Amino acid sequence: MQSAVSASRSILTSLHEVMAARTHAQAKLNQVVDIIGENLDSEVCSIYLLREGMLELFATRGLEQSAVHVTRLAIGEGLVGSIAANIEMLNLAEAAAHPDFSYRPETGEDKFHSFAGVPIVRLERAVGALVVQHVEPRRYEDVEIEALQTVAMVLSELISNADLIDEYDSFAASPQFVDPQQLHGLPLVKGLAAGHAVFHQPRITIEHVMAEDTEAERQRVYLAFDKMREQIDKMASQAEFGVGGEHEAVLETYKMFAYDEGWARRINEAIDSGLTAEAAIERVQQRTRMRMRQIDDALLAERMHDLEDLSNRLLRMVSGQVGTAATMGLRGDAILIARNLGPAELLEYDRRRLKGVILEEGSLTAHVVIVARAMGVPVLGRVQGLRGYLREGDEVLLDATQGIANVRPGPAVVEAFEARSAKNRERQAAYAALREVEPISKNGERVTIMINAGLRDDVPMLAATGADGIGLFRTEFQFLVSAALPQRERQTKLYRDVMEAAGDKPVVFRTIDIGGDKSLPYLRTDDDGQDDENPAMGWRALRLALEREGLMKAQARSLLEASAGRTLNVMFPMVSEVWEFDAAKAVFEGQLKFLKERRKMLPERIRYGAMLEVPALAEMLDVLAPKLSFLSIGTNDLTQFLFAADRANPKLAERYDWLSPAIMRFLRRVMRQLDGHQIDITVCGEMGGRRLEALALIGLGIRRLSITPASVGPIKEMVRQIDTREIASAMDRWLNEPVGDLRGAITSWAEERGLDLD
Known part of the structure; x- marks a missing residue:
């Protein structure tokens, strides 16, 4: 048999003449099936095209002609429907033995046993199927399948350019692209957003399939x-x-x-x-x-x-189409559609117009999610087959809190969404009114509420929310969004800009926390080139920074130079043992000495802190406490380490409750160990930004929270409605004799006092 190349070329040469001819669409299709049948010596050749949501037999050589435009199959129905649904070829020696086989008597296909079919694809979606059949039971050779697949591409061009289906755009008008669709996924960054679908990488439409030269x-x-x-x-x-x-x-x-x-x-x-x-x-x-x-x-x-x-x-x-939607610019409110995104790619978009993101992939700990949360952009991830349900420009209502995206929504859905959005705006206005109001409880206790940040553009949120400072500045963001290791001068400028923008309000800089789930493409974190089998507990954060002394020295010097004449608050992540804290502090002291010898301006004061994320450190707090100015409890990592549950694993992400008595007792023990020490104790992470969880933390005696800017208003409002003595007494009672459902107990307590903790 001739090669796949020569077989395809022979067919395409003949098809070129068909495409150029001025004949009716049906006549062209009839010629196409004859050409394919003759070149592949096939007893049957049929073309099915998608019309009004059904796969209709448009032309055939070998089946009953009376079945043309009569035989119709739904997507997923029969062998042809299976090809279109799965966008994959079938090669069967005995068609009737396949579980998806559906017999259509009007076609007269009883005597044909073998079957091969390939999808006709346009813009990554099946718009039809090309099928051959033989009486003799046999599997088709690769040469024949290759030829069919090549011809299917040409048919795609015929369908789109040659009016083969009576000006009916089967691709655009199939039900999944016309009817309202509700897509479900994993909430990665919660929030509401409305806009029109914009593909991060706009589809390239192939205008010409057949080559002239x-x-x-x-x-x-x-x-x-x-x-x-x-x-x-x-x-x-x-x-x-x-x-x-x-x-x-x-x-x-x-x-x-x-x-x-x-x-x-x-x-x-x-x-x-x-x-x-x-x-x-x-x-x-x-x-x-x-x-x-x-x-x-x-x-x-x-x-x-x-x-x-x-x-x-x-x-x-x-x-010649090398740009993304960001380079071309957004023309209106947009919901960005992508398989996946990097953090730098997200930052290229105009924040005024980028309202939300929907990803086919994505995880809770992905770099882009960390940045999107800082930007306040809702993100929905793991929406399978996303591009199979929407087109560029479709209206999208994104509810990333409930994990839903409504595409081409109907009036009732729009009305419900607008009502929810209006309620949201009312709440935001109420929270904005609290900007200058201090979070003081009913019994007169002041709670310090700060924000988490990681980008220069996050700092204006201090003034917008009335927060007390930045309790966690993630210095690794600058590394995550860079294509190369940031130069020391760039680091210094960022840190100086942040402190100047913060004014008199304190900023706590966490040293670089990379590795594990935050790997850098330009920095391998291990020695043998192998991926860490357990990245969450692997070679990351302070462990990595102490090994890469040059990396930590550069950051230490940058922070010291940027803090000249000010107070520097520096915090070390993932401290497991006291010697690690001592080693990290020694790096800073060494760089301080270096700058002093060169008569450089120095910080007025340096306050050193640690993050309590590794449970082992809790056993050494009596030794560590005298060395600390402050301690930040990182509830995200601490929870997964306490429960041995990877929060990036969807099956475990929601399984273990932050309000578990085990976590609450652990935190209470930490507070009691540090009682009497002049140490600022802060909870950093999502836990402190949720009203019910924040209420429980206040009940444990925690008076400092560092949370997302969006959570500042709600937490302020909650603090002003409570008596801290009451919740402290209740928490002691619930933890001394643990209840089965601590979350339920706290919720009931709040409801009895009229607290809105939604």
């Missing part, structure tokens, strides 16, 4: 490959840190695929068959997607995603 198309691909490889090499060589440029290991897989001769050869073969450069890349990419759906190995599937990303990059280069 094969050699010219080949040269276009060669140039695109050269440009792409140059970019990958540049990425790998940027910002070397340590001997040998350790970040290169992270890009190793990308480089392997970028220089893979097999990938380039397959694209060349597709061009040889008569496809344009864009169509050839898309043709190979379609085959990759089909293979990805059959892969169970998570690691291998992730590697295939890398190849998908590179294919998109190559397609954009060869087509």
